[in-house]
Amino acid sequence: xxxxxxxxxxxxxxxxxxxxxxxxxxxxxxxxxxxxxxxxxxxxxxxxxxxxxxxxxxxxxxxxxxxxxxxxxxxxxxxxxxxxxxxxxxxxxxxxxxxxxxxxxxxxxxxxx
Amino acid sequence: xxxxxxxxxxxxxxxxxxxxxxxxxxxxxxxxxxxxxxxxxxxxxxxxxxxxxxxxxxxxxxxxxxxxxxxxxxxxxxxxxxxxxxxxxxxxxxxxxxxxxxxxxxxxxxxx
Numbered sequence: 001x002x003x004x005x006x007x008x009x010x011x012x013x014x015x016x017x018x019x020x021x022x023x024x025x026x027x028x029x030x031x032x033x034x035x036x037x038x039x040x041x042x043x044x045x046x047x048x049x050x051x052x053x054x055x056x057x058x059x060x061x062x063x064x065x066x067x068x069x070x071x072x073x074x075x076x077x078x079x080x081x082x083x084x085x086x087x088x089x090x091x092x093x094x095x096x097x098x099x100x101x102x103x104x105x106x107x108x109x110x111x112x113x
Numbered sequence: 114x115x116x117x118x119x120x121x122x123x124x125x126x127x128x129x130x131x132x133x134x135x136x137x138x139x140x141x142x143x144x145x146x147x148x149x150x151x152x153x154x155x156x157x158x159x160x161x162x163x164x165x166x167x168x169x170x171x172x173x174x175x176x177x178x179x180x181x182x183x184x185x186x187x188x189x190x191x192x193x194x195x196x197x198x199x200x201x202x203x204x205x206x207x208x209x210x211x212x213x214x215x216x217x218x219x220x221x222x223x224x225x
Contacts, residue, residue, distance in 0.1 A: 032211060042218075043202070043215050043217045043218055044157070045215075046212055046214070046215075049211045051211065090157065092157075099145040099164070101159055102147070102159070102213060103159060104149075104156045104157040104158070105156060107155075107156045
């Protein structure tokens with residue numbers, strides 16, 4: 001069975017500090033991987049997707065970047081956090097075709113002060 | 114780009130009644146429509162989906178209807194239970210990409 005882990009579970013960070021969030025999927029080779037952001041009480045915004053190692057596509061610019069260093073790992077980062085980065089970050093995976101069901105990880109809650 | 118509008122921001126029903134959540138989309142190229150459930154403080158859980166080659170799909174107490182002409186799709190929940198209480202998100206995706214656009218969510222409350 002596939003499992004998806006996200007780390008850390010929650011973070012409190014200062015404005016201007018760097019950030020790195022991680023996502024690992026086990027039990028599925030060469031998945032598509034996705035990053036989403038959800039503002040408190042808001043809808044979900046897709047940030048990035050990746051269909052293979054080393055290849056990441058940006059969907060929306062939020063002063064964030066993403067990398068896929070391994071087949072099962074997806075990293076979201078920024079060098080300088082903004083207050084507007086607060087929210088719930090979700091990683092998701094799907095099979096190798098577009099339009100396949102996306103399954104979400106448990107998420108990371110981020111508060112920027 | 115695609116815009117998905119979710120018409121009911123809140124919906125309150127009595128246990129055992131039916132609930133209907135409606136969404137509309139703008140991109141005629143959209144052909145995949147999933148629904149997700151989010152319980153308080155938790156991540157998204159996949160519920161059901163429909164593709165544009167059919168206009169109806171049922172899974173137990175859940176039915177999704179798709180009207181391509183009106184660019185509208187809806188989630189029908191029958192015999193609601195208190196554990197159905199959650200925020201439900203609709204989404205749409207086009208045939209050519211990996212981008213999923215979400216609606217704003219409907220908070221469903223099932224009163225026991």
